[in-house]
Amino acid sequence: MRKHYRYLFGFPNVLFRVWGPFMILVLVVLLASVLVYTLRGNKVAIDRYTFIGRGPSIRPDYCGTVIPPNIAPLNFLVQESGSHYCVRIYSKQGEPIEVFSRSPKIVIPEDSWHELLNMNRGEQLYFDVFVKTRNDRWDRFSTITNKIACEDIDGFLVYRKIHPVHDRWKKMGIYQRNLENFNELPVLDNGYYKGGCLNCHTFCGNHPDKMLIGIRSPIYGSSAILAEDGVVSKVGAKFGFASWHPSGRLVVCSIFKPRLIFHSARNYIQDIVELDSALLYYLLDSKTVKTSPELSKKDRLETYPTWSPDGRYLYFCSAPMLWSDRNKVPPQRYAEVKYDLVRISYDLENDAWGKLETVLSAEDTGLSILLPRISPDGRWLLFCMCNYGSWPVHHPSSDLYMMSLKAAEDTAQYKYHRLRINSDQSESWHSWSSNSRWIAFSSKKGNYVFTRTYLSYVDQAGNVYKPIVMPQKDPTFYGSCLKTYNVPELIIQPVQATGEKLARVIRGSRKIAVDMPITMATPKAGVAPEPWQERE
């Protein structure tokens, strides 16, 4: 056997006999040296320091906010010059965590971090940052204080990652990130089915058991991939934004005819105009697609459906169509289109729709109301508003707003307020955690181009706290990340269906054929995607 190993390593006999023990010795010495070097100075007692009367500059900004007790370590970069760095993390109970580093990157050990956070739910979490300056003196900055929330955030976040492209794409994927650590796995990327678009991943009430993903492929055509309790099927229709009825028995989807438009001299360069749109719903039991006159008015544009948690109302956005030519790009008065927020009652047992009511009109707000999402406890309606149109992610004017549905029920008045978490860039694509205490949303804060996912705590009174960017193991990650993260959806468990399982269905010929009551520019298999095919 020994002889065999010699072959494996390719050592000729004589070399192995003479030099083998020596080489092993050299290796051991080298390894020991490396270990001694790396561990050297990792325990330094800082008893003397100069107090700097300000907080340290750190990136990402994890200061003065509320953090989930189950979040992955908030690794950060100390943006203060020095030769050594030390961060002491502590709370009311438990052993403090001390991180020493020659680099300004502070990487917190995962186990100790989780232990500390778990023991101190509802308490303050402190970060003392020490920096050793060039003249061998330690500086200590003011303590960074955060609060550990009592309530967990849902363990997984599903989002799409893509380059900030406009009309053509090559690689994109929907990924699930474990928020308790740094693991990111693909749910599905377009490599599984030889390229194409995938979008609008939707879950039924933060549960991954029921999931819908839209697919547009020049090879396999457009379809909606439906994963239902481990069974994956393909619906032969192109669905847009979707919302699952809480019962899981139907999904309401928008269908639309979007077109890209480009601005030649604005700070943002692209926008999307929906030339036409309507709402449909897919009944899972009967495998049929239906609509209602109230959901698909010819003179209006309907989009962004969302169910109330009790399943009695469907909320959506609706705007008057200001053009007669549904093919002209850009259409007339496209910059005047503003969406109202409306709702309609629904009787699941009888499949009957009620009357349409306006919740909030664009006339009152002066802005276009988009992307309504209701907290699972039914108390809060989170939405965004921007100057015009239906694609807030492209509008720097897009901000998040909150409305108390509970108060509206009591007073019959829909009052809303702008959240303080907004930046001067676009905020959009928000979702709630299953316990209604956390929101995830996309923001282009700090730049006009790349969306990042932020997490914010929402307290019982509906106050939304300073957001934290989704943590990464390498704290400098976002500094050079050339992908945008969009449509972040919180779920309580990982998606179980593997990418290959989903892809087999996409590539397969079996599909649920449905009759669409309305059709709108569905590309067929074998036809190259057109430039208008949107991705954000």
Add this chain to the structure above:
Amino acid sequence: MPNLFRKLSSQNLGRPIRSLLFFIFFYLYLWLEVDLRLIYHGGGTITNFPVFFRGWAFLKGFTSHPGGPVEYLSAFLSQFFYIGWAGAVVVTLQAWLICVCTDYFLKAINASRLRWVRFVAPILLLIVYTKYTYRFLTTMALLAALLFVCLYLKMITKNQRTGWLHLAVFLVLSVILYYIAGGAYLLFAVLCAIYELLFRGRPQMGLLYLLSAAVIPYVVGVLVFNVSIIDAFSNLLPFSWKTLYYEEVGRRLVILAYLVYLVLPLTALVAGLGRVALKRKVKEKTNNKFFRLVAGIFSWYLRHNKLKWIVTSLVLFGIAFCALFFSRDIKKKTLFAVDYYACHKMWPQALDAARRHSDVFFIIHVVNRALYHSGQLNFEMFSYPQHPDTLLLTAEKYKLSRWKRFDICIDLGFMNQAEGDLTESLDRFGERPIILKRLALLNMVKANIGAARIYLEALSKTLFYADWANDYLARLQSDPNLAADDQIQHMRCLMAEKDYVSPLPDVKMEYMLSDLLEKNRQNRMAFEYLMAWYLLTRQLDKFIQNLDRLDDFDYPNIPRLYEEAIFIHMYKTKKAVELHGRQISPESLQQCKGFIQIFNHYREDKRAAFNELAKNYGNSYFFYYVYGESWMQK
């Protein structure tokens, strides 16, 4: 000396010397003729050239799927294409190793008569590079597979024990190789199977190896690494959908990559199957006179090593020469070279390279840019073929050629159009430094410092653009708005401000150039392009209306082509043109008279006068105006 020659011609030294000569030729051809810098640049055609960033984060992305290690190594080595000679060293080494491994395998199967096959793959590689396609990754995977084949052969020939140990060695190597080189593992399995089936006479082992070619990618790829079944079997192979679906050029030339992969298995198969058949035939035909004569000549030839060396070397170099001669594509090289020089603002070289095939729209477009930047646009523009759509590549055909348009948009100040083109290129061609640099620059110009920093930080992790990026990151630290940066300030002065909305990042030539001039009268490029547009579209009224803008610039005289246009306008309208105190040069007056004289001589018969006018005035605006084309003296 005769002694040396005898040594040279002996087979022991002869083969290495021939190989050495071949690979010296290989290297020089790649370095001096192909110029791998052009492949690194990509010319807006090569979509699969890999990017490489320093750091663990980038490396980590390659560890999560089979084939990742070879992809990472290829990405790193490919960066040396940036330096022409270094890239040629890398490719030559790769080809040499393929040659050595092929030779080793052929020796192992006792096919010494077929050892010339070792040069087939390097010759095919030369053709691949001559065609300006990028196949380094696929060939790296091939090399990994061949190295593992050699390792397997070395291990089992040294250890002659029972088959189970060989099987174990094969399986261990298979799993390692599959992780390292993805689908290229199939080649390893097939070669080992052929070896066992046809040369070792162990059919069970051979069949097991073939079975493993189906099982290992599924188990390791699909079940362990969770990659798609398509990628599990095809990643890094020439028939991977990534090659066939995305790369139009790659699709056309994929046959070459297939050949590189198939040459050794086919040779082994032929050698193995042929061996038995040949033995039988030799026995049958020993009485045939003709066969005996041929065999006699052949054995005489084989005995004369010197002659054999010379003949085989001549044949080898002859085949290589013919292959390259028939596969070279000068037009394609010109396109790549012109794009490369334009992107690096090497204007004299661009003009020089453009002289061949100067009738291609994109090349004319670059010529116009080069002429502008060398101060010759309004003098020499019609020394080259022209078309109005070449100025900003507004022809329908070029509307989606985003790569080719972004630089002219940046030059002129159409930052959003450039950004649109660049971000599309980023996805199509990958996060290439040339794209990141421009995106960083234009975001700094637009004062989107947050986005600019992201591009700069990404760029700072590249091998060859890091200094530029770090310099700007340092500048942003001290001067966040880059108020003291002359280049940025200049570009901000030129930037378009009036917003147009269109379905594509489009340039509405006349309006947008006029708007640029309205914003900044000193925008010289906008002025010259607008005037060129009027000349090319023969809108002389508008040309004359804008003539007073000459005062905004420091032209010592009226540019020659403008003078010619003024003559034509005066001739057609019979009205004088206000020249704001400027004078028409006597040379232009003489030109005009001469042109009219010849034209009148042929009684204004355009067709009859063509040759003489083309000969003397082919590069004048007079000629273009009359004939709608220029006549470049080639």
